[in-house]
Amino acid sequence: MLFKLSHIDKKARAGTLVLPHGEVQTPVFMPVGTQASVKTLSPQELSDMKAEIILANAYHLYLSPGTDVIENAGGIHNFMGWGKNVLTDSGGFQVFSLARLNRISDEGLEFQSHIDGSFHFLSPQKAIEIQCSIGADIIMTLDQCIEAGVSYEETLEAMNRTTLWAQLCADEMAKKSPGMPPQNLFGIIQGGMFDSLRKISAEKITSIGFPGYAIGGLSVGEEKPVLYRIIDLLNSELPDKKPRYLMGVGVPEDILYGIELGIDMFDCVFPTRAARNATVFTKVGKRSLRNLSLKYDLGPLDGECSCYTCKNFTCSYLRHLFKGREILGLRLASIHNIHFLINLVSLSRKAILEGHFSDFKNEFLSVYSGGRFLNIYGGQF
Amino acid sequence: MLFKLSHIDKKARAGTLVLPHGEVQTPVFMPVGTQASVKTLSPQELSDMKAEIILANAYHLYLSPGTDVIENAGGIHNFMGWGKNVLTDSGGFQVFSLARLNRISDEGLEFQSHIDGSFHFLSPQKAIEIQCSIGADIIMTLDQCIEAGVSYEETLEAMNRTTLWAQLCADEMAKKSPGMPPQNLFGIIQGGMFDSLRKISAEKITSIGFPGYAIGGLSVGEEKPVLYRIIDLLNSELPDKKPRYLMGVGVPEDILYGIELGIDMFDCVFPTRAARNATVFTKVGKRSLRNLSLKYDLGPLDGECSCYTCKNFTCSYLRHLFKGREILGLRLASIHNIHFLINLVSLSRKAILEGHFSDFKNEFLSVYSGGRFLNIYGGQF
Numbered sequence: 001m002l003f004k005l006s007h008i009d010k011k012a013r014a015g016t017l018v019l020p021h022g023e024v025q026t027p028v029f030m031p032v033g034t035q036a037s038v039k040t041l042s043p044q045e046l047s048d049m050k051a052e053i054i055l056a057n058a059y060h061l062y063l064s065p066g067t068d069v070i071e072n073a074g075g076i077h078n079f080m081g082w083g084k085n086v087l088t089d090s091g092g093f094q095v096f097s098l099a100r101l102n103r104i105s106d107e108g109l110e111f112q113s114h115i116d117g118s119f120h121f122l123s124p125q126k127a128i129e130i131q132c133s134i135g136a137d138i139i140m141t142l143d144q145c146i147e148a149g150v151s152y153e154e155t156l157e158a159m160n161r162t163t164l165w166a167q168l169c170a171d172e173m174a175k176k177s178p179g180m181p182p183q184n185l186f187g188i189i190q191g192g193m194f195d196s197l198r199k200i201s202a203e204k205i206t207s208i209g210f211p212g213y214a215i216g217g218l219s220v221g222e223e224k225p226v227l228y229r230i231i232d233l234l235n236s237e238l239p240d241k242k243p244r245y246l247m248g249v250g251v252p253e254d255i256l257y258g259i260e261l262g263i264d265m266f267d268c269v270f271p272t273r274a275a276r277n278a279t280v281f282t283k284v285g286k287r288s289l290r291n292l293s294l295k296y297d298l299g300p301l302d303g304e305c306s307c308y309t310c311k312n313f314t315c316s317y318l319r320h321l322f323k324g325r326e327i328l329g330l331r332l333a334s335i336h337n338i339h340f341l342i343n344l345v346s347l348s349r350k351a352i353l354e355g356h357f358s359d360f361k362n363e364f365l366s367v368y369s370g371g372r373f374l375n376i377y378g379g380q381f
Numbered sequence: 382m383l384f385k386l387s388h389i390d391k392k393a394r395a396g397t398l399v400l401p402h403g404e405v406q407t408p409v410f411m412p413v414g415t416q417a418s419v420k421t422l423s424p425q426e427l428s429d430m431k432a433e434i435i436l437a438n439a440y441h442l443y444l445s446p447g448t449d450v451i452e453n454a455g456g457i458h459n460f461m462g463w464g465k466n467v468l469t470d471s472g473g474f475q476v477f478s479l480a481r482l483n484r485i486s487d488e489g490l491e492f493q494s495h496i497d498g499s500f501h502f503l504s505p506q507k508a509i510e511i512q513c514s515i516g517a518d519i520i521m522t523l524d525q526c527i528e529a530g531v532s533y534e535e536t537l538e539a540m541n542r543t544t545l546w547a548q549l550c551a552d553e554m555a556k557k558s559p560g561m562p563p564q565n566l567f568g569i570i571q572g573g574m575f576d577s578l579r580k581i582s583a584e585k586i587t588s589i590g591f592p593g594y595a596i597g598g599l600s601v602g603e604e605k606p607v608l609y610r611i612i613d614l615l616n617s618e619l620p621d622k623k624p625r626y627l628m629g630v631g632v633p634e635d636i637l638y639g640i641e642l643g644i645d646m647f648d649c650v651f652p653t654r655a656a657r658n659a660t661v662f663t664k665v666g667k668r669s670l671r672n673l674s675l676k677y678d679l680g681p682l683d684g685e686c687s688c689y690t691c692k693n694f695t696c697s698y699l700r701h702l703f704k705g706r707e708i709l710g711l712r713l714a715s716i717h718n719i720h721f722l723i724n725l726v727s728l729s730r731k732a733i734l735e736g737h738f739s740d741f742k743n744e745f746l747s748v749y750s751g752g753r754f755l756n757i758y759g760g761q762f
Contacts (some may be wrong), residue, residue: 069701319446
């Protein structure tokens with residue numbers, strides 16, 4: 001994988017990821033397609049919205065339909081009819097958050113499926129094997145996730161295990177024959193909310209050497225200044241020439257702060273999950289499509305938006321669809337929210353290339369949050 | 382409204398309805414968009430499938446969002462972003478099937494909403510008023526629906542009331558100012574399964590005079606030979622030069638028998654409802670997308686189909702979507718089923734114009750049903 005940095009504006013970076021299924025302009029927001037489907041949307045719609053890479057979950061796909069089904073189709077791109085890039089996570093996060101975790105050791109994770117209670121064992125080697133079967137363009141090392149507020153000792157133990165697993169994943173990748181489709185394995189930095197552990201984790205993971213680095217274990221309930229402090233800290237520890245991926249973060253304010261602090265890649269289920277609950281992003285903040293004030297509103301939900309939803313439908317109709325539990329409502333809100341974030345990172349990239357990203361960020365947030373999200377981080381940008 | 386008959390092949394008819402929102406080639410299958418949305422589909426997708434007219438339900442739209450909301454948008458076409466034709470039913474059928482019906486008299490129907498139990502009164506005049514507010518291209522008279530197996534006396538009473546209401550609806554339409562958008566009011570023939578009552582109903586409704594005639598009260602559980610006998614009977618009673626609409630009928634075998642017996646228009650919720658339950662039409666009959674045999678099936682669900690679903694997705698992926706309860710699965714199955722019926726009526730039209738419709742029907746049904754649906758009707762075609 002090649003990562004070309006086009007321009008750095010203070011810490012904010014505009015670049016290009018050259019991946020097996022096409023180039024990806026960064027910063028990038030990656031819509032989440034947990035079960036090989038970005039919920040409610042077709043591949044065509046994602047493509048129309050200029051999505052260049054989406055995320056899928058190895059944990060879910062391993063359980064259903066099973067890697068044999070995806071291998072039988074020739075990999076996830078063929079399986080789901082998506083010709084652009086895919087990133088899969090390792091499954092670690094889902095084992096901690098969704099499954100019943102029975103035992104954890106240096107060898108891996110023993111868990112029961114959230115679907116049928118069946119027993120499974122996920123080792124670092126198995127995480128690589130699963131992701132190789134799925135065939136995504138970027139895959140992730142197995143990491144140990146911890147809850148918010150965990151002690152220093154527990155965080156240290158999880159961080160050390162994450163380092164061990166990262167090495168085992170890298171070793172497993174090295175064994176793969178060169179005939180395999182090219183897959184890029186990213187390392188994940190852990191260390192909870194402890195700056196010292198985050199620094200050690202960054203040092204150890206980067207010393208193993210990966211084509212890209214992810215920051216895991218954030219956006220788990222911590223205060224925003226803590227989130228931004230750790231991003232800032234890590235970005236100065238990570239090698240400049242490799243892409244940086246902030247896992248699971250995807251509301252507009254976090255994306256903009258992340259970009260300002262040097263993050264290149266984002267993913268989050270929030271935009272599509274919120275959409276299915278009638279919450280949409282607009283220039284002036286989040287809005288509910290169930291609001292009575294929209295009953296006779298013949299305007300689009302965001303007058304400046306060029307998405308299919310805003311170009312073709314009124315707030316009055318969108319509210320009606322949600323009131324009537326029509327699936328079209330879920331689709332139209334999802335299209336809008338994904339388009340909103342893809343547009344936001346695209347405008348961010350333009351501002352970086354033009355050298356005025358912080359002004360762009362501040363202008364956006366002063367309108368979006370009425371100033372509430374400005375100056376939320378005390379660090380120097 | 383103009384109805385141009387291009388060709389009659391025995392009893393089967395190929396024609397064109399000239400309506401305010403474009404021409405409609407007949408025979409036609411009208412997808413049902415109960416709440417101003419054909420479930421799971423966008424207007425663009427319907428348009429891509431060459432749908433020229435869809436159906437919406439006055440009962441549902443009157444209760445939610447309310448006719449004031451639709452009037453505020455300038456009518457149902459603007460409201461839902463659909464530039465082609467719409468037909469609304471009068472609401473009578475839903476009052477009988479969905480609502481709690483409290484009292485019925487010659488004045489109309491007193492019922493409680495199935496949504497919130499609120500009290501409403503639907504008179505023939507009110508049915509016209511509601512449908513004028515909604516602004517569909519074709520609207521329907523209010524009729525009294527009866528259950529299957531009802532006695533001759535009750536059927537007679539309902540038929541007489543339907544005649545009375547049809548006259549009152551026609552009178553109400555005549556009062557509408559000529560400045561109103563042009564709407565075409567169709568009369569509905571009732572009379573249950575009694576040939577003599579069906580004949581009387583046809584005579585009385587046609588003597589009032591409407592631009593088109595619908596056959597109501599069928600597909601309520603009667604045997605197929607009874608259904609086809611009554612269609613055949615009525616088509617010889619109805620004026621040749623007006624379109625004939627068989628309400629609520631929309632599985633392939635009934636559509637083909639209906640066409641053979643002279644029907645021009647069909648609607649049914651079955652194709653979209655079945656799709657959401659993983660049942661799809663194919664050349665060789667209905668098929669469930671949940672079937673284990675599809676797990677590794679890399680073919681499309683129908684090899685000869687040119688719909689978006691069959692062109693882009695495998696059975697293996699479709700099964701996975703249904704197993705994982707992904708909304709995209711509901712969408713893709715709905716697209717296929719609607720496309721299948723639109724294609725079926727389009728091929729039927731071609732066969733009529735070429736003068737060999739019965740051969741086409743017999744060939745289709747011998748493959749589709751393995752001969753099971755052939756010679757189901759003893760009448761002479």
